[in-house]
Amino acid sequence: xSYLRYLNLSHNQISGTIPDLSSASSxxxxxxxxxxxxxxxPILLPExxxxxxxxxxxxxxxxxxxxxxxxxxxxxxxSNNQLEGALPSDWANMEELAILSVNYNILSGEIPHSLGFxxxxxxxxxxxxxxxxxxxTTLRNCRxxxxxDIGENKFTGNIPxxxxxxxxxxxxxxxxxxxxxGFIPPEIGRLTQIQLLDLSHNNLTGKIxxxxxxxxxxxxxxxxxxxxxxxx
Numbered sequence: 001x002s003y004l005r006y007l008n009l010s011h012n013q014i015s016g017t018i019p020d021l022s023s024a025s026s027x028x029x030x031x032x033x034x035x036x037x038x039x040x041x042p043i044l045l046p047e048x049x050x051x052x053x054x055x056x057x058x059x060x061x062x063x064x065x066x067x068x069x070x071x072x073x074x075x076x077x078x079s080n081n082q083l084e085g086a087l088p089s090d091w092a093n094m095e096e097l098a099i100l101s102v103n104y105n106i107l108s109g110e111i112p113h114s115l116g117f118x119x120x121x122x123x124x125x126x127x128x129x130x131x132x133x134x135x136x137t138t139l140r141n142c143r144x145x146x147x148x149d150i151g152e153n154k155f156t157g158n159i160p161x162x163x164x165x166x167x168x169x170x171x172x173x174x175x176x177x178x179x180x181x182g183f184i185p186p187e188i189g190r191l192t193q194i195q196l197l198d199l200s201h202n203n204l205t206g207k208i209x210x211x212x213x214x215x216x217x218x219x220x221x222x223x224x225x226x227x228x229x230x231x232x
Contacts, residue, residue, distance in 0.1 A: 010034050010052070018042050032056070033077070041065055041083065044073055054079040054101070061085040062102070072096050079103035079125065086110075092117045103149070104128035116141040123147040127174070130154060140166040151176040151198065159199070161187040174198040186211045 004024045010033045017039035021027065029050040030042075037056040044051055044066040051073055058081040066073075071093045079101045086109035087102070097118050108130040115121075116138020124142070127149045134157035135150075145167045155178040163173070164187030171193050181203040189211020191197070 005029070007031070021045065028072075041078060041081075044071055044076075046071065048073055049096075050075045052077045053081070056081050058083060062107075063088045066093065075099040077101040079105070081105055083107060087112055087115075090114050094118065095120065097121055098144075099123040101125040102129065107131065109133075111136050111139070113138045115139060118142055120144060124149070126150045126153065128152045132156065135160055135163075137162065143167065143169070145170055147172040149174045151178070153178055155180065158182040159185055159188070159204075161185040164188040164190040167191070169193055172196045175202065177201040179203060181205070183207075184209055189213075 003026060005026050006029045007027060008029070008031045010031045012035050014032070015036040015038070018032065018037060021042055025045060026047055027045050028047050030048065031050065031052040033052045034055040037053070038058060040060045041053060041058050041062055049072055052075065054077045058078065060083065062078060062083050063085060065088070073094055074096050076097060076099065080103060082105065083102070084106040087107065089112050091112065091114040095117065098120050099122065101123065103125045104127065106129065110133035111131060113136045116136060119141060121142045122144050124145060124147065130153065131150070132154040135155065137160070140162040143166055146169050148170060149172065151174040155175070157180065159175065159180050159182070164185065168190055170191050172195060173191065174196070176198045179202065183206035184199065184204060186209045189209055
């Protein structure tokens, strides 16, 4: 399989486990989403750019999905499985990563600070897990973020002002069903590209900031939501 570059098995009824693909050293895309696959998540191959395993029955941890010093992955989606444990602690080798989706698993722990090294990250989907703690300040470095959905977890603390200061390209932001408290920071008003803002089901207090008048994109009839956002 040394010449195999693209493998797409998605949207079937395939079951069982994924065989050892380590000999497919040139593979750049693996899409086995929407099947009945189970077992452990395979490791990321050094040339892989798309890793799509959503909507299966994978179990175990994802903390050791890559073992190579260099990783070219751009799209990593293992959402809607039964994965548990913490996120990998070191993301520095995934500097090309643009899309990270782990929605609806059984993952826990805090967001690792090293996620802030992902300067090209555009989509961060963590919804429907058991993540906790405060948002790491290193996330302020992910200035290209357009979608951030961390709803239905156990995050706590104040909503950090840097969400508005450093992420002015955000179009979708959901913090719903967590344990955030305190005031809504006025810096949120700098999200002039925001189309969907969901802060519901937290412990927020105070008044609605006047800066919400800046959310002109919320009422722009020409803008449409991105397919798959908040999907399960």
